[in-house]
Amino acid sequence: MNISQPASLGVEYVYQPMIAAGVNEKLAKAAAEKIAGQFGKVKNDKGAATVKNLEIEQLVHVSTHEIALIKQLVEKLISENREPVAEELELLRKEQHSVDMALFGRMLASSPAFNVEAACQVAHALGVSAVTVEDDFFTAVDDLNAGEEDKGSAHMGEQGFASALLYSYICISRDLLVKNLGGDEDLARRAIAALTETALTVSPGGKQNSFASRAYASYALAEMGTKQPRSLAVAFFQPVRGENILPTAIECLKQQRDNFDRVYGQCADRYYELNAEKGEGSLSALLDFVSQ
Known part of the structure; x- marks a missing residue:
């Protein structure tokens, strides 16, 4: 399985483990920014809290193999109490993709060489018959209301729904x-x-x-x-x-x-x-x- 990380990669896998290990906050933040930056554009919000500056602006899919490489690098940085050097930041991999990444692909705008073409295509399910939209009326009761001032439901609403017979189409390139x-x-x-x-x-x-x-x-x-x-x-x-x-x-x-x-x-x-x-x-x- 791959891990979808829109923001927390630098925080969860780098910053927090380094802080927990007693690494200086400034050093941990610098290391997290460099590592997270390999997977997407890091937010540049100078007015935000420290960890907010470590968030990636885009959604990125990271394989379990790449996560393991990040963890290995962080352990090394903690033991040597330093930031990563340039060659250590080459964490993206073209091989050892997780199954869901192999099926549904990955797109990295900043590192297109590591894009993965999806082997699976999924169409939107469509209803094959005419349907009638119904309304589901519901209420919510305030159990703490003793009825001394207000009586009745605390909330009333309705939710539209329909029951359709759906056709779904999935295509897989086995070779890919x-x-x-x-x-x-x-x-x-x-x-x-x-x-x-x-x-x-x-x-x-x-x-x-x-x-x-x-x-x-x-x-x-x-x-x-x-x-x-x-x-x-x-x-x-x-x-x-x-x-x-x-x-x-x-x-x-x-x-x-x-x-x-x-x-x-x-x-x-x-x-x-x-x-x-x-x-x-x-x-x-x-x-x-x-x-x-």
Whole structure:
């Protein structure tokens, strides 16, 4: 896993450990500024508190290997009670990327040589049918209000929501993923399987306490091949209507796939389907397929 550090890299991994080890504050701050500056532009806010001047202005993804290099350098600086020299600040690495960095990439505007091209592309999920936005009316009660002056709810509000059948598309370049992982084929297979299982079974955490939207994927089509990938979103340019939305949407998706194959030739070398609506296929078999 990589660590996303918009600000605290210099504070958490350099400044605080050096201060805790008894290093002079001025020296610790100088070391933290130099090290953090290798990963992004350090804020120049002279009026801010000391540690604020160590924050990086941009979000930066740092691999666990790079974090380990920072920690090793800090231990050395503490033992020798000094600031880092120029050659010690070369902490960015092109190799030993963490899995999520290998999948989703890294962009460093100030050090483009260490950018990582993402091996995974994720489309926005889109609703395949017409939906009606409902209003969830809620109240909050003040348990300490004895009702002597004011009665009723302490707060009243409403939250709009809708329930849609969603189509989601994910594309992974397996060859690029293996390259990003330094040629580790086994790790690439495990990463693809983990991402696939997560996409099918894990729901976003937002508003779960209010709506308990714990949906598993009802249908999945996994394709594998060497040709240019293609999304099947065009199948839903016209909203799916009627009472049997799920089976109708699945048939629209499969029909669009077949139409592409007729026009362009076989777009995938092989595929696997999971259909929970009919009880066909299994998650374990699907994960075995994508791990090939």
